[in-house]
Amino acid sequence: xxxxxxxxxxxxxxxxxxxxxxxxxxxxxxxxxxxxxxxxxxxxxxxxxxxxxxxxxxxxxxxxxxxxxxxxxxxxxxxxxxxxxxxxxxxxxxxxxxxxxxxxxxxxxxxxxxxxxxxxxxxxxxxxxxxxxxxxxxxxxxxxxxxxxxxxxxxxxxxxxx
Amino acid sequence: xxxxxxxxxxxxxxxxxxxxxxxxxxxxxxxxxxxxxxxxxxxxxxxxxxxxxxxxxxxxxxxxxxxxxxxxxxxxxxxxxxxxxxxxxxxxxxxxxxxxxxxxxxxxxxxxxxxxxxxxxxxxxxxxxxxxxxxxxxxxxxxxxxxxxxxxxxxxxxxxxxxxxxxxxxxxxxxxxxxxxxxxxxxxxxxxxxxxxxxxxxxxxxxxxxxxxxxxxxxxxxxxxxxxxxxxxxxxxxxxxxxxxxxxxxxxxxxxxxxxxxxxxxxxxxxxxxxxxxxxxxxxxxxxxxxxxxxxxxxxxxxxxxxxxxxxxxxxxxxxxxxxxxxxxxxxxxxxxxxxxxxxxxxxxxxxxxxxxxxxxxxxxxxxxxxxxxxxxxxxxxxxxxxxxxxxxxxxxxxxxxxxxxxxxxxxxxxxxxxxxxxxxxxxxxxxxxxxxxxxxxxxxxxxxxxxxxxxxxxxxxxxxxxxxxxxxxxxxxxxxxxxxxxxxxxxxxxxxxxxxxxxxxxxxxxxxxxxxxxxxxxxxxxxxxxxxxxxxxxxxxxxxxxxxxxxxxxxxxxxxxxxxxxxxxxxxxxxxxxxxxxxxxxxxxxxxxxxxxxxxxxxxxxxxxxxxxxxxxxxxxxxxxxxxxxxxxxxxxxxxxxxxxxxxxxxxxxxxxxxxxxxxxxxxxxxxxxxxxxxxxxxxxxxxxxxxxxxxxxxxxxxxxxxxxxxxxxxxxxxxxxxxxxxxxxxxxxxxxxxxxxxxxxxxxxxxxxxxxxxxxxxxxxxxxxxxxxxxx
Numbered sequence: 001x002x003x004x005x006x007x008x009x010x011x012x013x014x015x016x017x018x019x020x021x022x023x024x025x026x027x028x029x030x031x032x033x034x035x036x037x038x039x040x041x042x043x044x045x046x047x048x049x050x051x052x053x054x055x056x057x058x059x060x061x062x063x064x065x066x067x068x069x070x071x072x073x074x075x076x077x078x079x080x081x082x083x084x085x086x087x088x089x090x091x092x093x094x095x096x097x098x099x100x101x102x103x104x105x106x107x108x109x110x111x112x113x114x115x116x117x118x119x120x121x122x123x124x125x126x127x128x129x130x131x132x133x134x135x136x137x138x139x140x141x142x143x144x145x146x147x148x149x150x151x152x153x154x155x156x157x158x159x160x161x162x
Numbered sequence: 163x164x165x166x167x168x169x170x171x172x173x174x175x176x177x178x179x180x181x182x183x184x185x186x187x188x189x190x191x192x193x194x195x196x197x198x199x200x201x202x203x204x205x206x207x208x209x210x211x212x213x214x215x216x217x218x219x220x221x222x223x224x225x226x227x228x229x230x231x232x233x234x235x236x237x238x239x240x241x242x243x244x245x246x247x248x249x250x251x252x253x254x255x256x257x258x259x260x261x262x263x264x265x266x267x268x269x270x271x272x273x274x275x276x277x278x279x280x281x282x283x284x285x286x287x288x289x290x291x292x293x294x295x296x297x298x299x300x301x302x303x304x305x306x307x308x309x310x311x312x313x314x315x316x317x318x319x320x321x322x323x324x325x326x327x328x329x330x331x332x333x334x335x336x337x338x339x340x341x342x343x344x345x346x347x348x349x350x351x352x353x354x355x356x357x358x359x360x361x362x363x364x365x366x367x368x369x370x371x372x373x374x375x376x377x378x379x380x381x382x383x384x385x386x387x388x389x390x391x392x393x394x395x396x397x398x399x400x401x402x403x404x405x406x407x408x409x410x411x412x413x414x415x416x417x418x419x420x421x422x423x424x425x426x427x428x429x430x431x432x433x434x435x436x437x438x439x440x441x442x443x444x445x446x447x448x449x450x451x452x453x454x455x456x457x458x459x460x461x462x463x464x465x466x467x468x469x470x471x472x473x474x475x476x477x478x479x480x481x482x483x484x485x486x487x488x489x490x491x492x493x494x495x496x497x498x499x500x501x502x503x504x505x506x507x508x509x510x511x512x513x514x515x516x517x518x519x520x521x522x523x524x525x526x527x528x529x530x531x532x533x534x535x536x537x538x539x540x541x542x543x544x545x546x547x548x549x550x551x552x553x554x555x556x557x558x559x560x561x562x563x564x565x566x567x568x569x570x571x572x573x574x575x576x577x578x579x580x581x582x583x584x585x586x587x588x589x590x591x592x593x594x595x596x597x598x599x600x601x602x603x604x605x606x607x608x609x610x611x612x613x614x615x616x617x618x619x620x621x622x623x624x625x626x627x628x629x630x631x632x633x634x635x636x637x638x639x640x641x642x643x644x645x646x647x648x649x650x651x652x653x654x655x656x657x658x659x660x661x662x663x664x665x666x667x668x669x670x671x672x673x674x675x676x677x678x679x680x681x682x683x684x685x686x687x688x689x690x691x692x693x694x695x696x697x698x699x700x701x702x703x704x705x706x707x708x709x710x711x712x713x714x715x716x717x718x719x720x721x722x723x724x725x726x727x728x729x730x731x732x733x734x735x736x737x738x739x740x741x742x743x744x745x746x747x748x749x750x751x752x753x754x755x756x757x758x759x760x761x762x763x764x765x766x767x768x769x770x771x772x773x774x775x776x777x778x779x780x781x782x783x784x785x786x787x788x789x790x791x792x793x794x795x796x797x798x799x800x801x802x803x804x805x806x807x808x809x810x811x812x813x814x815x816x817x818x819x820x821x822x823x824x825x826x827x828x829x830x831x832x833x834x835x836x837x838x839x840x841x842x843x844x845x846x847x848x849x850x851x852x853x854x855x856x857x858x859x860x861x862x863x864x865x866x867x868x869x870x871x872x873x874x875x876x877x878x879x880x881x882x883x884x885x886x887x888x889x890x891x892x893x894x895x896x897x898x899x900x901x902x903x904x905x906x907x908x909x910x911x912x913x914x915x916x917x918x919x920x921x922x923x924x925x926x927x928x929x930x931x932x933x934x935x936x937x938x939x940x
Contacts, residue, residue, distance in 0.1 A: 030197075031199075035190070036190070036193065036194075036197035037189070037190020037191070038190070039194075039196070039360070039361070039410065040196070040440075041360045041361065041362070041410070041443065041858075042443045042857075042858040042859075043442065043443060044443065044857055044858060044859060045859075046857075046858040046859040047360065047858055049360060076190070077188075077189065077190035078189065078190050078191075080189070081189055086185070086188060086189070090188040090189065093184075093188050094180045094181075094184040094185065094188055095180065097178065097180070097181070097824040097825075097827075097828060099181065099184060099187050099188065100181075100651050100652065100653065100828055100832065101359075101360065101361075101408075101409065101410050101411045101412075101650070101651025102183070102184075102186075102187030102188075102192055102408075102410070102651070103194065103359075103360040103361050103410025103411060103651075104360050104410075105187045105188055105190075106188075106190040109188060127866070128866040128867050128869075129866075129867055131865075131866045132865040132866050132867035132868075133865070134865075134866075135360070135858070135863055135865055136360070137357075137358055137359060137360050137411050137413075137832070137836075137863070138360075138411060138651055138828070138832045139828055139831060139832050140828075140830075140831030140832045140833075140834055140835035140869065140872050141831075141835070141865075141866045141869050142827075142828075142831040142872050142874075143824070143827070143828060143831065144866070145866070
């Protein structure tokens, strides 16, 4: 099988790698880059545990092939915090107890960050719709929604986006 | 072990502090079992039977072995060919599974062979080249057909396919029914639903040069995994080290050894390399365990004043191809149904049947959700038939503090009535009950269901229900807690850290917990039966007392102050009544052994609850404490489509004391949504032995878009045996949910749904029945 060389940016750092044509972005990120925050929980694009941000959009990394990353900008959960300072959404998930086992949490936080950046005034209905691509089995979503609302509130006070 | 219950204020206990591992989780840094890699590790994959029932005639692995990158191919011949079964320690007949089958395959997905290769691609290619010749055998899929004479035998040594049967009873149920003024009866069916933990099963096995096996496993019960691995590999427990990894959800699905665990070990031994096997999501649906489908027939008899006098239940369980934990599941269901109310005359008959379906096992609730569905449906029916208010009916027949059930469970704390009353207020029971028509085509209704469950462990697994803990204070005054108590995503470790912080006066962030290595940690049977806070917590509390005694003796020695005058808080030592600390705790700890005649500030605890194993009649005080709950559902039924939507739910749960209230609420909320899933959206569809929907998008797991408002209420009944009065909550939260929902449908439209999941067709059928039309004035 022929390999391709890709040049991309991952969490702000340039990478240059040889990738297989049938390798997913998810496995490239996890197995080759050691960024295991994105999870291979369903690998059919349903659960959102593999959520990454590709050129500013949230996507399921299990549905993108590694060669498609060439020339593009990738952010994973590991790229969210700066020098040990968690971002507002991460803090809100901790403070509002929006996590239990934590397996869906990276994807949920990235999806929330993207949602609040795009629609800072989202109401509960829109929040539920937009997060419906991120499955959690532990929480019943109650405290996840609390966390999103808390993040939303804190961001509006700061006049900031996540 | 009891602590005095009064209104003393605690510093940390009772606070909703953040999870101790929250930071690792929100940064994606936590390493779960499926994230771990070892140098040189190979990819392991399992070849599974495509047939539900077949004899293995011949396996030829030569082509597979020739694939470049393949390092080992194994079949049953490479294994000791020993059978295993989770409950086989006291029931050898329940050991019926081999890690790789040698003679027969018994379900679609049964394990036949396995490979380990450098790459996933090479492993997949090799699997495809393993040549298996099968002789197809006639399968049986229906448990009732399986019990008929002449049915195909799933296991030749079980001539009627009934692997387990029992009869439990109290009093005289015939006389009880004869004396009843009102009797209701019904047939009920509880469906196959999958725990669907977000992380699939995986195992990573490696051998060292001295022949010792290490398995990195996301398991709820590392010591039992070690025991069962030893059994099936023909090793001694001391030859095996289980390192328990963080897991993406357990829910009971990670209680038992699965074939992939010893298969990884054998592949690692044959190849000389570490081998990691990770299930795909499809494989997870096909080849891991799920809730037992159970067919139930129940009868409930009462006096005209509502006193329950007799209860009968028959349970037929489709275990699938192997028995796993079915024997325990039905017994737990039976005992809980018999003791939910104070009914003097009860009888439960149970048969567990082999079929060639995929096989079920432990999933949160463990038989209680199924049996509860039957009895709580019957109680609501009885209330309707007798005209007695169904809340009062439940309360007047329900359990009370400081009593004993007819099966000998000693109930000390009991907040059953409070759960019902507070939950009723929260859902708006009195305002909203009755058929409420909304915009002409939708009707809303309210339903209730209640539950009992073990709340402090259960002596079900090989007679052990104990927990050990070791506390060591480090030189800087931080504390290492070495415990067998497991964190499976529920927040158990946060609670243990709170206990240590409370007792030793250190801040929670200075408590470091190690609970992952069977070589190092003291015995703990593991996380199941709502025992982590109760049993592990009591062991930790005891270890803290011993460490505290040493610590206080050291304070006395360093500062010539009497122990009883000393307070521990804020990582420091205070003389009672003084605001300035006498010393930092660091100085005490350091000074304890950096001297001649030194001592180490440490302590150990071991807690075994004062309980017994359930006997063969279902009797016995089996748990350190019992949990109670009442759940209320508001549903909306669409009269045109038959579709049922859950609008909101309230879960009121008696937890003794909430050491971490947010943690308790999280368990209630998550459990309720799993119950809603079983009632409305989820189903593992099995037809002709095949899982037809082994895909997450086809399974029906609820998302934010289809989950309702869930309100959690904590009732605190202060248990005298639990640490700080706490009892467990992890399983009971999914127990009464389905009955609460179907009871709400009954309130809304008068239709009794007795089969899960609720299908629109069954609602429409019920609506079109003559009785309902008459009732609605049509």
